[in-house]
Amino acid sequence: MIIPAGAPVVRGIAARLVIAMTLVVIAGGVTAFLVATLVGPALFLQHVTESGGASQDAIGHAEEAFRSASTLATTIALGSATVTSVAASVFLARRIGASLRTMAEASTRLATGRLDTRVAAPGVGAEFDQLALAFNAMADRLDRDEQLRRRLTADVAHELRTPVATIAATLDALDDDVQQLTPATTAVLRAQASRLTRLSADLTAVSRADSGNLHLHRQPLAPGSILSAAAAAATGAYAAAGVALVVDAPHLPDLSVDPDRLGQVFANLLDNALRHTPAGGTVRLSAARTPTGVRFVVADDGEGIDHAHLPHLFERFYRVDSARDRAHGGSGIGLSVTRALVHAHGGTIAAHSAGPGHGAEFLIELPFDGERAPRGAHLQ
Structure with a gap:
């Protein structure tokens, strides 16, 4: 010094x-x-x-x-x-x-x-040993956050590179009269612009959730109506893909939720299930009462998830199969946004799978008392 x-x-x-x-x-x-x-x-x-x-x-x-x-x-x-x-x-x-x-x-x-700095327990008292443990835990957390930041930067750059390059190449071709402005060309430009818009919206949503600037407009809703609305919004996409969507929504007490935000949660989960369920498969939406609230389940009989990937599914830009998910148009932020929105409602979300080929299910638990959010997760 x-x-x-x-x-x-x-x-x-x-x-x-x-x-x-x-x-x-x-x-x-x-x-x-x-x-x-x-x-x-x-x-x-x-x-x-x-x-x-x-x-x-x-x-x-x-x-x-x-x-x-x-x-x-x-x-x-x-x-x-x-x-x-x-x-x-x-x-x-x-x-x-x-x-x-x-x-x-x-x-x-x-x-x-x-960030690889660690300290050994000095052995001069319980307080000093606890201080060393707390320091090492903090260093581990900072190391993980730095790795996530680097991966986030790399993934954002990758996500932006492809649509921007496609748009630039198409515009150059139009300027050089190599390509004509046909409906097909316009569709390509719109698709890439839509991809950029979707990525921007996802990044904005997860950033607002992390910063605590996400506002929930709560109102009492029956769990059955929540699932019915989610299924109705996804019916067209499921019919086009040849995947059955089954809803099991018994009569349950109302929950205090934001219908738009919770609709976004189920839209993300249903979109995720559809992308990983082949034609002829089935996705089930169900709800059941728990001692403190309601448990929602989105289950499919599709590709399944390896156990090694389960702990990381809700991390930003994490993909079980990067090439496959990018081909299907996923930004890799949907599940991260979903978790943030569930936490904002005072609930929890978890993923389970018996392994590849055995389908997957996502469990959401929301309390009847919507204000009882986990510490640091409740957003006004």
């Missing part, structure tokens, strides 16, 4: 601890010496006088001998205690100072971008 010129010298915590402990020992020693000097001889003289078996000269010599002996013994004892206490204080202060110095150096390395 570089200390600016002219800056006051600040003692480290080890020096401060040694000084403090030394002062405590000295204060205790002085107090003990004064007590022994003032109280001891007086008590001794009292006992000798009460015995009545000695002359005044003998009592004076005995008092002087006692005073000298007690002073010498007290001085030696206090000196030995002081040396021992200071030595122990120096040892302890050095260990504590070394532990804090290691933590400070690690924090400095972490602040400069060394």
